[in-house]
Amino acid sequence: MPSALINVPAKAKRGDIIEIKALMSHIMETGYRRTAAGDVVPRDIITSFACRYNGSEIFRAEFFPAIAANPFISFFTVAKESGKFEFEWIGDKGFSETASASITVA
Amino acid sequence: MIAARAIALCSLAAFAITALPVRASEIPPSERRSGYSFMAPDTKAIQDDDTANPGMLWVLDGESLWKKKQGASDKACADCHDDARTSMKGVAARYPAFDKELGRPVDLEQRINLERARHQGAEPLALESRDLLALTAFIAEQSRGVAISAGEDPQLEPFVAKGRDLFMQRQGQLNLACANCHDDNWDRRLAGSAITQAHPTGYPMYRLEWQSLGSLQRRLRGCIFGVRAQPYEFGAPELVELELYLMSRAKGMPIETPAVRP
Numbered sequence: 415m416p417s418a419l420i421n422v423p424a425k426a427k428r429g430d431i432i433e434i435k436a437l438m439s440h441i442m443e444t445g446y447r448r449t450a451a452g453d454v455v456p457r458d459i460i461t462s463f464a465c466r467y468n469g470s471e472i473f474r475a476e477f478f479p480a481i482a483a484n485p486f487i488s489f490f491t492v493a494k495e496s497g498k499f500e501f502e503w504i505g506d507k508g509f510s511e512t513a514s515a516s517i518t519v520a
Numbered sequence: 521m522i523a524a525r526a527i528a529l530c531s532l533a534a535f536a537i538t539a540l541p542v543r544a545s546e547i548p549p550s551e552r553r554s555g556y557s558f559m560a561p562d563t564k565a566i567q568d569d570d571t572a573n574p575g576m577l578w579v580l581d582g583e584s585l586w587k588k589k590q591g592a593s594d595k596a597c598a599d600c601h602d603d604a605r606t607s608m609k610g611v612a613a614r615y616p617a618f619d620k621e622l623g624r625p626v627d628l629e630q631r632i633n634l635e636r637a638r639h640q641g642a643e644p645l646a647l648e649s650r651d652l653l654a655l656t657a658f659i660a661e662q663s664r665g666v667a668i669s670a671g672e673d674p675q676l677e678p679f680v681a682k683g684r685d686l687f688m689q690r691q692g693q694l695n696l697a698c699a700n701c702h703d704d705n706w707d708r709r710l711a712g713s714a715i716t717q718a719h720p721t722g723y724p725m726y727r728l729e730w731q732s733l734g735s736l737q738r739r740l741r742g743c744i745f746g747v748r749a750q751p752y753e754f755g756a757p758e759l760v761e762l763e764l765y766l767m768s769r770a771k772g773m774p775i776e777t778p779a780v781r782p
Contacts, residue, residue: 417577417580417581419570419571419572419576419577419580420571421569421571421572435569435571435572437571437572437574437576437577439574439577439581442731482728482731483574483731483732484574484577484731486572486574488572
C-alpha cells in the first residue's frame, strides 16, 4: 500500500517563499544485503522524484541506495500563482506513484 | 580525646549515610519523562509534524484496513466499531488488558488478532507484520493525548508483579536487569545515546534505526538481546507482562503514538 504524505500551504501571498514537504512510503532496499542463506536481496529503491508547479518542473532529485526508507524531501519555492503541485516518484520494480496538492495564491 | 573525635566522626559518617537519599528502585512520579524529552530538536520535529512523521504512513494504511472486509464474516472492523475516532479513543491507553477467556493479559496486537478470530472468522495477522502494525498504530493514534491507565484492573495485579520482577531480574551474559539502566542510570548516556526511562508512551513507534514502525515487543527483544540473553518469542506471555508493567509505570502520561525515536 504505497502512500504519500504531502505538506503544501493551502494559501500564500504572491512572492512568498513556501516550504514543500513530501514523504513517500518505500522500503529503499539497498541491494547490498544478503539473506541468511547468502542470497543477495535485490535492490528496490526509488530512483527519481520530481515536482511540477502548474505543469512546469520546479524540483527534481535522484535517489541512491544510501537513502533511508520512507524518504522525506523538503524544498522551497516562490508562490507565483494559484494552482496545483504534482509529485511523482519512480523506482525499481516498476514503482510509480503520484500525488498532488493545491495552493491558492492571493 | 582522639577516641572521642573518632566516635564523633563515625557518628557523622553514619548520619551522612542515613541522610543520603536511598536510590529508589523506581523513578519518582515527579521525575518521570517521556523518551521524547530526551531527543534532539531535529528528531522532535519529525514526530511533531504529521506530514513528516513516517509513522503516519502506517496510520494511513491502518485506516484503510479498518474499513476493509475480512474473513468468513465478511465484516470490517468498522462494521461493528463504526468510527474509530470515537470508539477507539482511549483504548490503547488501557492495554495490555485482561482477557477473560484466556485468563491473562493481552496487548493491543493480540487483541486485534483475537477479534479477527472471534468476530471476523479471519486468520491472525503475523506478529510484527506491516498490516498488524498498521492497524495497531491506527487504533493507538486515536488515543493520542489520553493518559495511560493500563494495569488498573485488579485482575491484572499478579501479572503486573510478574512483569516488575522480570524488569528487576538480572539476566544474560552481561548480567544486567532492565532496572540497572532504566531506573538507576536514565540520566546518563550509553555509547552516546540517552538511556531514557522505559515509559512506552508512543508504541507502535517509528525508530530511525529500524527505518520502520515497530512494536514494544520488538523494542524489548532488542534490549534483551543487548544484554546477551535469549529473547522471548514474539507474543510470549513474559513480554506481555513486561509491557503491562512498563505501561503501569507510565500511568498518567499521555499516549504519543506514532512516536519517533532515534
